[in-house]
Amino acid sequence: MTDPVLEVRNIEKSFGAVQALRQVSLSVHAGEVLGLxxxxGAGKSTLVKCVAGIIKPDEGEILIHGEKIELTSPRDAHERGxxxxxxxxxxxxTLDVTGNIFLNRELTRQPRFAGWxxxxxMHREARQILEGLxxxxxxxRHPIEKLSGGQRQAVAVGRSVAWGRRIVLMDEPSAALGVEQSRLVMELIKTLRDRGLxxxxxxxxxxxxxxxxxxxxxxxxxxxxxxxxLDGVTTRDLVQLITTGAMN
Ligand SMILES: Nc1ncnc2c1ncn2[C@@H]1O[C@H](COP(=O)(O)OP(=O)(O)O)[C@@H](O)[C@H]1O
Ligand SMILES: [Mg+2]
Structure with missing residues (x-):
């Protein structure tokens, strides 16, 4: 098997007296979807935030393609795909849909007038990105606050699909969605997988x-x-793992 694209080794994170992550390790390969x-309160979002450069773990390592990395900001994580x-x-x-899709990576005109x-x-490309998905x-041009929960979620998922180059982390992407939109999100996840992310x-x-x-x-x-x-595993098995930590 090839090297994992993402590897987390023995991550620890506490918030005051709360130990949110205890020696957690994981690995994900190209073209693989790992369920978390x-x-x-189990620590799922905290783990994702560590890999997204939002939270600095107290202990442990994050590796991309076998290389140990330090993530000090979400921008760091973006730059690593x-x-x-x-x-x-x-x-x-308060930003429009385009502004959200291009957040922190605004296109500048050529020649570059700093900050323009x-x-x-950007509007054209944002439209193409969303239509393509x-x-x-x-x-x-609609501000995000004018969209429904499902539309907002679709923009957030679309943004990750459009920019994700190596690794995409989805923290309950379909939690607020209806049946049809959830199905779309699942399709997008399979698209990412088939692209080798x-x-x-x-x-x-x-x-x-x-x-x-x-x-x-x-x-x-x-x-x-x-x-x-997950071969041969049922939803009941998964629920049992979540609630008791074991499967019989
Ligand atoms: N910023 C924070 N400050 C203090 N405690 C936090 C913070 N973020 C998460 N926690 C705590 O860490 C634990 C794990 O939370 P979280 O990672 O959000 O769990 P999950 O996503 O699995 O529901 C919880 O006990 C939560 O209250
Ligand atoms: Mg969570």
């Missing part, structure tokens, strides 16, 4: 996990209690 499951759809969305309400953004081109938004999917929908993922890592009270292939 666990009850509320890591994109994230956060549970709390992280879209900017090529708005027309079959994401329906009335206008890319490494994907981590956090979901409370066990059927979704079984459909999209080949392997799953189970967190319980901040510790990894199982890392298993």
């Amino acid at each position: 499951i666990g009850d509320n 890591i994109e994230t759809v956060h549970q709390d969305l992280a879209l900017i309400d 953004m090529d708005k027309r081109r 079959h994401i329906n938004i009335p206008s890319v 490494a994907v981590v999917l956090i979901s409370h929908n066990m059927q979704e996990v079984l459909d999209a993922c080949s392997r799953v890592l189970v967190l319980r009270h901040g510790a990894a209690v199982a890392d298993i292939a």
Whole structure:
């Protein structure tokens, strides 16, 4: 087997007295979707934030293609091809759809007048990105706050799909979505996988996990209690792993 695209080794993170992550390790290969499951408070979002450059772990290592890296900001993570759809969305309400899609990577006009953004081109490209993903938004000039929850989520997922080069982390991407939009998100995840990216999917929908993922890592009270292939595994097995940490 090839080297994992993403490897996390023995990550630890505490918030005051709360030990959110205890010696957690994971690896994800190119073209693989790893499920990350666990009850509320198990540490899933904290783990994702460590890989997204938002939280600095207390201990442990993060490696990309076998190379140990230090992530000090989300921009660091972007530059290494890591994109994230956060549970709390992280879209900017007052910016329009285009502004959110190009957040922190605004196109500048040629020749570059420092700080000038090529708005027309960005709108055009944002529209193309969303259309290419079959994401329906009335206008890319709409401020995000005017969109429905499902549309906002679709923009957040679309952004990660458009920019993700190596690794895409999805923290409950379909939690607020209806049936049809959830199906679209699942399709987008498979698109990423088929493009050879490494994907981590956090979901409370066990059927979704079984459909999209080949392997799953189970967190319980901040510790990894199982890392298993999903062949022959049922939704009941997964629920049991989450609630008891074991499967019989
Ligand atoms: N910024 C923070 N400050 C203090 N405690 C936090 C913070 N973020 C997460 N926690 C705590 O860490 C634990 C894990 O949280 P989280 O990673 O959000 O879990 P999950 O995403 O699996 O529901 C919880 O006990 C949570 O309250
Ligand atoms: Mg969470």
